[in-house]
Amino acid sequence: MAKYIIEVRKNWCKSCGICIDFCPKGVLGFDTEGKAAVLDLESCTGCMMCEYRCPDYAIKVEGSESNEAAS
Amino acid sequence: MAKYIIEVRKNWCKSCGICIDFCPKGVLGFDTEGKAAVLDLESCTGCMMCEYRCPDYAIKVEGSESNEAAS
Amino acid sequence: MERCEIVLSGFGGQGIVLGGIILAEAAAIYDDINATHNQSYGPEARGGASKSEVIISKEVIHFPEIEYPDVLVALTQEAANKFAPTVKEQGVLIVDSGVKINDQIKDKVKLYSLPITEMAVKVAGSEIVTNMVTLGALVAITKVVSREALEKAMFSRIPKGTEEVNMKALAQGFALAEYLV
Amino acid sequence: MERCEIVLSGFGGQGIVLGGIILAEAAAIYDDINATHNQSYGPEARGGASKSEVIISKEVIHFPEIEYPDVLVALTQEAANKFAPTVKEQGVLIVDSGVKINDQIKDKVKLYSLPITEMAVKVAGSEIVTNMVTLGALVAITKVVSREALEKAMFSRIPKGTEEVNMKALAQGFALAEYLV
Amino acid sequence: MKRQVKLLQGNEACAMAAVAAGVRFFAGYPITPATEIAEILAQELPKVGGTFIQMEDEIASMAAVIGASIGGVKGLTATSGPGFTLKQENLGYAAMVQVPCVIVNVQRGGPSTGMPTLPAQMDVMQARWGTHGDHPIIVLCPSTVYEYYMLTIKAVNFSEMLRMPVIILSDAVVGHLREKVVLPDISEIEIVERKKATVPPEEFLPFKPDADDVPPFVSYGKGYRYHMTSNNYDEGGYPATNNHQVADKLLRRLHNKIEKRRGEIVMTEEIMMDDAEVAIFAYGCTARSAYSAVETARAQGLKVGLIKALTLWPFPREVVEKYGDKVQAVIVPEMNMGQLVGEVERALKDKKAGVRPLNRFDGKMITPEQIVSAVKEVK
Amino acid sequence: MKRQVKLLQGNEACAMAAVAAGVRFFAGYPITPATEIAEILAQELPKVGGTFIQMEDEIASMAAVIGASIGGVKGLTATSGPGFTLKQENLGYAAMVQVPCVIVNVQRGGPSTGMPTLPAQMDVMQARWGTHGDHPIIVLCPSTVYEYYMLTIKAVNFSEMLRMPVIILSDAVVGHLREKVVLPDISEIEIVERKKATVPPEEFLPFKPDADDVPPFVSYGKGYRYHMTSNNYDEGGYPATNNHQVADKLLRRLHNKIEKRRGEIVMTEEIMMDDAEVAIFAYGCTARSAYSAVETARAQGLKVGLIKALTLWPFPREVVEKYGDKVQAVIVPEMNMGQLVGEVERALKDKKAGVRPLNRFDGKMITPEQIVSAVKEVK
Amino acid sequence: MAVHVQDYLRMHKMPHIWCPGCGTGIALGAVVRAIHNVGYSRDEVIVITGIGCSARTNAIIDFNTFQTTHGRALSFATGFKLTRPEMKVVVITGDGDGAGIGGNHLIHTCRRNIDITTILINNSIYGMTGGQYSPLTPRGSYATTAPYGTVEPSFDICKLAEGAGATYVGRATAYHVTLLEQLVTKALKHEGFSLVEAITQCPIGYGRRNKMKSPTEMLKWQREHAVNVKAAAGMSPEQLEGKFLIGEFVNKTAPEYTKLYQKLIEDAQSKGAK
Amino acid sequence: MAVHVQDYLRMHKMPHIWCPGCGTGIALGAVVRAIHNVGYSRDEVIVITGIGCSARTNAIIDFNTFQTTHGRALSFATGFKLTRPEMKVVVITGDGDGAGIGGNHLIHTCRRNIDITTILINNSIYGMTGGQYSPLTPRGSYATTAPYGTVEPSFDICKLAEGAGATYVGRATAYHVTLLEQLVTKALKHEGFSLVEAITQCPIGYGRRNKMKSPTEMLKWQREHAVNVKAAAGMSPEQLEGKFLIGEFVNKTAPEYTKLYQKLIEDAQSKGAK
Ligand SMILES: Cc1ncc(C[n+]2csc(CCOP(=O)(O)OP(=O)(O)O)c2C)c(N)n1
Ligand SMILES: Cc1ncc(C[n+]2csc(CCOP(=O)(O)OP(=O)(O)O)c2C)c(N)n1
Ligand code: SF4
Ligand code: SF4
Ligand code: SF4
Ligand code: SF4
Ligand code: SF4
Ligand code: SF4
Ligand SMILES: [Mg+2]
Ligand SMILES: [Mg+2]
DSSP, X not given: OOSOEEEEOTTTOOOOOHHHHHOTTOOEEEOTTSOEXXXXXXXXXXXXXXXXXXXXXXXXXXXXXXXXXOO | OOSOEEEXXXXXXXXXXXXXXXXXXXXXXXXXXXXXXXXXXXXXXXXXXXXXXXTTOOEEEESOSSSSOOO | OOOEEEEEEEETXXXXXXXXXXXXXXXXXXXXXXXXXXXXXXXXGSSXXXXXXXXXXXXXXXXXXXXXXXEEEEOSHHHHHHHGGGSOTTOEEEEETTOOOOHHHHHHSEEEEEOHHHHHHHHHXXXXXXXXXXXXXXXXXXXXXXXXXXXXXXXXXXXXXXXXXXXXXXXXXXXXXXXXX | OOOEEEEEEEETTSOHHHHHHHHHHIIIIISOSEEEEEEOOSGGGSSSEEEEEEEEESSOOOOOOOSSOSEEEEOSHHHHHHHGGGXXXXXXXXXXXXXXXXXXXXXXXXXXXXXHHHHHHHHHSSGGGHHHHHHHHHHHHHOOSOHHHHHHHHHHHSXXXXXXXXXXXXXXXXXXXHHHO | OOOEXXXXXXXXXXXXXXXXXXEEXXXXXXXXXXXXXXXXXXXXXXXXXXXXEEOSSXXXXXXXXXXXXXXXXXXXXXXXXXXXXXXXXXXXXXHHHTOOEEEEEEEEEOSTTBEEXXXXXXXXXXXXXXXXXXXXXXXXXXXXXHHHHHHHXXXXXXXXXXXXXXXXXXEHHHHHOEEEEEEOOGGGSOOOOOOOOOSOGGGOOTTOOOTTSOOOOOOTTSSOOOEEOSBSBOTTSOBOTTOHHHXXXXXXXXXXXXXXXXHHHOOEEEESOTTOSEEEEEOHHHHHHHHHHHHHHHHTTOOEEEEEESEEESOOHHHHHHTTTTSSEEEEEESSSSSTHHHHHHHTTTSSOEEEEEEOOSSSXXXXXXXXXXXXXXX | OOOEEEEEEHHHHHHHHHHHTTEEEEEEOOOTTTHHHHHHHHHHHHHTTOEEEEOSSHHHHHHHHHHHHHTTSEEEEEEOHHHHHHHHHHHHHHHHHTOOEEEEEEXXXXXXXXXXXXXXXXXHHHHHHOSSSOOOOEEEOOSSHHHHHHHHHHHXXXXXXXXXXXXXXXXXXXXXXXXXXXEOOGGGSOOOOOOOOOSOGGGOOTTOOOTXXXXXXXXXXXXXXXXXXXXXXXXXXXXXXXXXXXXXXXXXXXXXXXXXXXXXXXXXXXXXXXXXXXXXXXXXXXHHHHHHHHHHHHHTTOOEEEEEESEEESOOHHXXXXXXXXXXXXXXXXXXXXXXXXXXXXXXXXXXXXXXXXXXXXXXXXXXXXXXHHHHHHO | OOOOGGGGBOGGGOSOSOOTTOTHHHHHHHHHHHHHHHTOOGGGEEEEEOSSGGGGGGGGBSSEEEEXXXXXXHHHHHHHHHHOTTSEEEEEEEIIIIIIIXXXXXXXXXXXXXXXXXXXXXXXXXXXXTOBOOTTSOTTOOBTTBTTOOOSOOOOHXXXXXHHTOSEEEEEESTTHHHHHHHHHHHHHSSSOEEEEEEOOOIIIIIGGGTXXXXXXXXXXXXXXXXXXXXXXXXXXXXXTTOEEEEEEEEOOOOOHHHHHHHHHHHHHHTOOO | OOOOGXXXXXXXXXXXXXXXXXXXXXXXXXXXXXXXXXXXXXXXEEEEEOSSGGGGGGXXXXXXXXXXXXXXXXXXXXXXXXXXXXXXXXXXXXXXXXXXXXXXXXXXXXXHTOSEEEEEEEOSSBTTTTOBOOTTSOTTOOBTTBTTOOOSOOOOHHHHHHHTXXXXXXXXXXXXXXXXXXXXXXXXXXXXXXXXXXXXXXXXXXXXXXXXXXXXXHHHHHHHHEEEHXXXXXXXXXXXXXXXXXXXXXXXXXXXXXXXXXXHHHHHHHTOOO
16 A cells, blocks of 8 residues: 555646656656646655645645655 | 145135144134134145035135046 | 627637637728727736637727627637626527537527537647637638638738648638538 | 014024024913914025024914014024014014114114123023023013013923023023113 | 923924824834924834834835734824825725825925925825825814824824724924914823724624724734735635626725714814805915904904815815805915815805815915905905 | 728737837836736837836836936836826926826726726826826826827827826726727828927026927937926026925916917817717716717617717816706716716806716726616706 | 645635746745744734735735735835734745835845845746736846847845845745745744745746746756755856856844834833933 | 036035035035046036935036936936936935935846946935934934934945945045045946945034034044955954945946847847847
8 A cells, every 4th residue: 555645636736747747756647637646656755746846735745754844 | 935725715615624624734724704714825735635525615725736537 | 790799718828819809800900890809817817718809890889898799609618607608699609519508508599519629739739720710610600700801810910830720720610610500 | 462473593503493492382381372483494494594483472373474573583694684674663673793784674673782692602601502692682672471481481491400501591681681671 | 191281393293192092103204394203203102112113215104004003003104295195005005905094294395396395285185186096085184283183183093993094184384383282181082992803713704894884903913814905805805806796895885984974074163154255265274374364354344254174085065065055255275276176166066156266386375364365356 | 101900909009109109218117907018119119229128116117217208208108006106206206397208007996906907997086186296287098099099199299398297097998908990191190399499508598488388308418508306496497495486486387388288288079969968078998888878879869968088187177168058967977986077067166067977996897878877867 | 743735725715826837836835834844823923915926825825914015015014013023924025026116125124134034936027917027037038028038137136135134045946845945944933034035937927938838847947057055165157157046145143123122112111212 | 637626516506505514515526526537528427316415416516417306316317328328327316315215226226237327425314304314324323213223224235236236336435535536436437337335424414413513523433434445354353343344345347238228229120029
């Protein structure tokens, strides 16, 4: 079972592709409606970059330790 | 004869005393009406500081070489 | 030509605004009647929904707003949902295929469902000429301007080097509609 | 007391403005009649000429401007030149000794030429109490306020520690004028 | 403080009244003839725990006052013509967002920097119409130092009561004049505080008005988190930029806040008007000349009266109308090229009385003699 | 260029007209719905050797335009409500110092940032009274794209002819609308250049007016060295800050520049007014609805006419007065809470006609139907 | 503790109005996380904005929030902070709002060293009005008002703030979103005025006209042109040519304005004026 | 050639309106001599001012002159210079005019590097309005609006200008009047924007309230607190404590705005927009 849970709010996603292009592990891709979708959850390292860089707060990565107070 | 001519326009002079206080040679002083006056022309070195520092353009020092383009 | 009020709606990138301007110029300059054009502004109009309003009339057009259009083009479902209810009784409603229109409205208007974006992609490889396909179909159906005027107006507005693809898109628009009509 | 219009003029540093305020307060607060005070503003009023206007009256003072003063004090020649011609027929003109007044004006007004600044310097070693000498003389001549009121008003406005010298200046002012009157 | 007899300068009275009315924040920028208000408050506010700040310009001053008021404190700023012009954009903000604050404009001679130390009444129309967009405003205008004091308190009160900016339009005469005043005991003066929320945070809608059309104004930081915007907004405080119904409702409400309280807001004094055949309508320093003119004219047997406006906006049309068929003419002396005279004309549209402007704009007061002459011209 | 048929956006027409009228300098700051004017001129001015600059704000934009005009070049700026407010101080400067320049305000919904993309007519009074001090101003208001073009040229001409700022007050409807226009050949359009000095430098007084009350405006740097100030000034251009006579004379002259040319400056169109029993007084985009309403009403047999004002200030009172006893009522539709209606009331003070405001301020145009209903209410 | 921006959103205001791929949301996310990091409660934080796309940020986050006039947010904030020194005041502004029309208020607020944390979202353009050049638009860029490319040099807003006396200054990008969060966190903790510039992408107003068609391209541009100030220390001018610096530039201690004013009040109440 | 300020005065406007001992006249004298030094003709020079005592300077000198609104002189000058690039544009401003209300125009003019020479007469006070503190009033000073002493830090206006991108920046005092003349001379010759700060005495608005009773005392204060930047290089922080620097701070070459715009015009006329 995957370590992380990734939720995409499809109705907030504006299909900009940022999360997809910058996921270091190629976890994400577009679905048929052009919205972001999780394609390969297993590879996810919980780096949070997709959540942090999503302009629309459409992604939520649960279970990551990276997501602690930054400083 | 003195090397320099110092003219004081009495009706422009506002009696601030700057020319007097900063003349390195003590050339200037107040007259009885409290206006600047030349007391010791002979000592004047033509340094121009009285003219340059008079806020009221009341002093004119003629004959000085210091008064050439500054740079 | 009586006053005819036309609304083109869809989303940014479909050339809706330029399409409206070309239609209005076709009428105003090349058919030498009167025309106005208007568009929506503001953040809502950027990157998102897009709307173009054209009024064509033989008379001077004083009041330039459209409340109940004679003709509506809706290229997206969102646009259709928002504007289809405003179309005049017996007005023309042109939608991209796939856009759903409820029965109540269907009963009220003349509905044309055409594969506009599909055709645009076919012609140009992208949605970039959607507006021209739309205009072709719209004019074929409504005859609101002459085909010559529309072509001339188009040529005067499109970038050099794109004449051929736009011309083809326009023709395909006409074809789509003529096939239907 | 009928409306009495008083102008004090001189140059900055002579305490003209404060003098006017004290006079007005003497009337308004301590004699309990009406008074207004005004002064000149702007670059011309800084470091250079200074002017203070006081109106004293039993009636409410509506119009607060003075065109033709009943009483003028001019402590400098410049002030005299500027304002002396405005003094009312039979008005009071008080000048510092040395200030020259032409005959035409002399004929028109009651002229008092008093060694005001000289007296101030004598009392305080500088011109700083010129205003008090002035007020003393002015009130002695015009009786526009009571001496008690003037003294009280003065005490409420001057810095602590200067009571004595100011009191003396005031008294000398009275003396100067009484000697004359 | 007890009832006190003082010789006060107008601007001084204004500053003292501000403190008495509960003003605890002043932001300003120097300008003649208003600077004394700032100078006195720089001294007095810290003594009562308040804050004075001189900002980089008038725009920032107005903004800071609004910011302070949003913070929960009564704020005031003072300026003259050029600064008043610069404050207009944020004045409009305060009107739209419904933030109480008081702006004092001590009028001087214009146009532009004109005659900076001399009096004028040239900003009367600007006070009503100086900012873009359409919103109502309250403008009070003192003609004596005493009125300056009392109207400053009124201004703060109206502003807090109605959640809106209020303008005091004085002038270089009244601002700089020192005169005798008898101040009431502070305990006799009513001081108004802004309304508090009556519902808990979950139910709170920041722009839901009460019956008086005024929503309560709740300080931030106390559990009521909400938003405010200067765009057209809904009762939740959020932008409703293109919502026509919301806009219509909001603008009507902004007007109604004032209209519903007209009786209280519109202040005038009618002096010897009972049997008057000629009325003088005057305000500010000019009302002083007019008062004197009335006394002179009456002494000469002329039936003249004075309508003195203490509130300029909303314009006291009801008072003017009342005399519209009783007097032959209304004389309107103003130190400008004719401003409020237009409102007098409007008010008398269907009335018999004629309207006679009397203008002066050279930096000198209109004299009582000028007004008396104008009266005689009517008769 | 020959007479041309075009489909032009209003703001585009304005920009083109500016170039045609000889404008060679534009400084501005972005704001909806006026930005197109800047954008087009950014492109077009360099082509004709002119200069476009986007400044840090509207205050600086207005200043730069005046600076450029002082430099000897015709200048124009364009903005909307909030920016118009910020330009007011320097607008007053231009009026006082007598520097020609044109300010376009494409009106949008207020108050404050209100409804930034929607039309309004809320700045009509502000255009007249927005700056402190008292000075007259010319305000032109187009209702069609064609008028926008022609009035822009007029504005530049008036401004140069009279040495004063001139305001064009358009709105989001007319600014953004594209419509068919037939433009006259440029050679048929009169273009005015500012007056040159007629005396040599030694005799030159920069503010000595000619018989038309307008002094020639001589460029700096050509041997005529002189001074200009925004304080009250004498004919030599030097401050005469406390000189009452000089102030009186100067302000009268500023007014007379306009009053002497009223006939030329006040532009209206009277449409079907000959036998009208009800008049509609309208301007800007609302005049379009009114025109349409007149056509509808006439078709229904109602004797209605339209007075369309192209000049808002000075207010065309003579035209309104003319019908004051002929019509039963004047309806004044405005996209605000009632502004120019006040001037209509003043103009009709001693006339029989009633005045009926018709207001809308929700970001939507007043419809022809609304106006027709108002007409029927009169009858 | 783990946090998601969603936890701080006013959900009824979502989805927001920004264009697809807009960097504004990314910057706002970092700010929200930074506030969370510092441990402020929602009630003690107030977020003030001006006008522009950047100004739409605070409408969607669940703190105390208000939007002001164009360019004036810092002046409103100054008034607010002076009367409510206990509250944590955050201002979010844009390159036009903060460095264009609001430039004067920015430098004066830097000078005063009042405890306000400002995030300037620099998308190199006037976004809300549709793409006019701003004082931070790089010279040579195209914009609707620069059809021939801008001739104006742009500010280095961090240098400007430093010159004006700011005591905390830093810069990051939407790409370097964790650095941004770190800098804002430090800025919030800093006593005195702090400015963090967030370089973001405006694909609609800037990218389209400047050969960057997609948001991704713009983020890559940020990645490739930003050099951390620490790394830059060891680089030659040639290596830095065409690059810009990110990281913390200024961090110094100086008396804070509201503290000084509080002392003035105490003095006034005890001693009186000179 | 030998010159006296009197040669450039509008004699009918003399004596001028400044208070006895005011430093404004001293600064103006240096500017006039500098213009003379460079050899500009009266006709090609235009001197533009704002509002304040500093703004009264240009009324009395025989060049092309006009006064503008408070703080806006640089914006007027920008418009003027753009249409008349051949003219030599000098702006004289005050610490309130130039650094207070006009601060935004100052930094933006620095940024644009347009060929305008600005002399900022810093008398540490709002002189014309009677002595309120300005953004350049040293912290702790007394003013009519600072009866308890100011709590605000003041700008180092030269650092601010540098941060804003100015290409020529220097400072002198009324006491160091020949240095002032030299700096203004270099500033005039500099192609691009130049700023020279002239620290002067306002005995009426500032001196009186700050224990400096006479103009002479104030000039002595200038003499004792100014350190030439060259000398400062060899001094320790302790030695520099409480001092301020004078001399030339920035002098660098960068493309000038009107030149760049001229090129844009040529391009537009030959090539057209993108
Ligand atoms: C006084 C004023 N001038 C102009 C405007 C128009 N305006 C609204 S948003 C904006 C641009 C803001 O640009 P920026 O601060 O960079 O924000 P962005 O939209 O890029 O985030 C402008 C000029 C305004 N609202 N008020
Ligand atoms: C918009 C505006 N605000 C305020 C003023 C009032 N004002 C006139 S001069 C001045 C002070 C100028 O100070 P500074 O620039 O330091 O010049 P100084 O008089 O000290 O030479 C001020 C605030 C004004 N004329 N215009
Ligand atoms: S970054 Fe966000 S908006 Fe963009 S594609 Fe991914 S989920 Fe959608
Ligand atoms: S958390 Fe990191 S690895 Fe996982 S999907 Fe997001 S970007 Fe990819
Ligand atoms: S410096 Fe000038 S004004 Fe001062 S005393 Fe000397 S001559 Fe007179
Ligand atoms: S020129 Fe020099 S030495 Fe001669 S009087 Fe003047 S200051 Fe003294
Ligand atoms: S215009 Fe630019 S900054 Fe504004 S929302 Fe769109 S992409 Fe973002
Ligand atoms: S107030 Fe100060 S700066 Fe102004 S003239 Fe007087 S001394 Fe000079
Ligand atoms: Mg931006
Ligand atoms: Mg100063």
